[in-house]
Amino acid sequence: MISIAKQVIEYFAKTGKKISIIDLKIDDKTMINEKINCFVTVYLKGEVRGSAGNIKELKDNAIEEIIENTIAAISKDARFQPVSPAEANELKIRIDKISDRTLLKDKSIKTLDPTKVGVIAIKNSYEKMACILPNINPKLLSGEDFINVLKEKLQEPKFNENEYIIYEIKTEVFTSY
Structure with a gap:
């Protein structure tokens, strides 16, 4: 997977x-x-430089999924300018292949361990969606920490779990570092 992302x-x-x-x-x-669903995250000098992915399989095969998500991570992540050709050679790559997705209904997001699992939050009206991958951010140490990141990603002043469909996710991680 990493070899494909590097070639892309x-x-x-x-x-x-x-x-x-x-x-x-x-x-x-x-x-x-x-068929897979995955997220591609690229790093430059230890910092996230772009990320993109899907919460369900959209392409016919894993290769097409990696191609699309890699291009989106380096050129379409709204938080960043597109990666320059000079930066491209210095990028480190992480690919998270979602291996398990479970609807969170009998427990709170606050009980989850962000070093082991991630979350997908979808507004009940499907107008907003955010994903936090497992062990993606060293500042995420408890389930309580998910709330602040979700508020930022969803651009919401507060996060009310009852307004969202929430999935607990596990991933298989591939890296170039």
């Missing part, structure tokens, strides 16, 4: 275009037949 970044940094699957060197051919 290199090609996009040089051309500004999406690489074709046939131009990729793919070591794990099983990804051609596997």
Whole structure:
């Protein structure tokens, strides 16, 4: 997965275009037949430089999902300017493949351990959505910490769990560092 993301970044940094699957060197051919949902996070000098992903499978296979999310992470994350060609070679990559998603209904988000699980919060009206990946931020030490991050991501002055559909998620993590 990381090899594919690196090739996507290199090609996009040089051309500004999406690489074709046939131009990729793919070591794990099983990804051609596997549907996944994943998040790609890129770091520059230890800081997040971009992130993108989906909470459900949107593409036909894992490779297309990684291509789309990698391009979005380096060029479409609204928090950042697009990654420059000079920065592209210095990026570190983390890919979170969602391996388990469970509707949180009998417990509070405050009881979760952010070092082991993440959350997806979807406003009941489906107008807003935010995802916090497991062990993504060293400042997230307790379930209580999820609340402040969700308020920021959702641009809400307060976070009321009853107004959201909340999933607890677990991921399989792949990194280039």
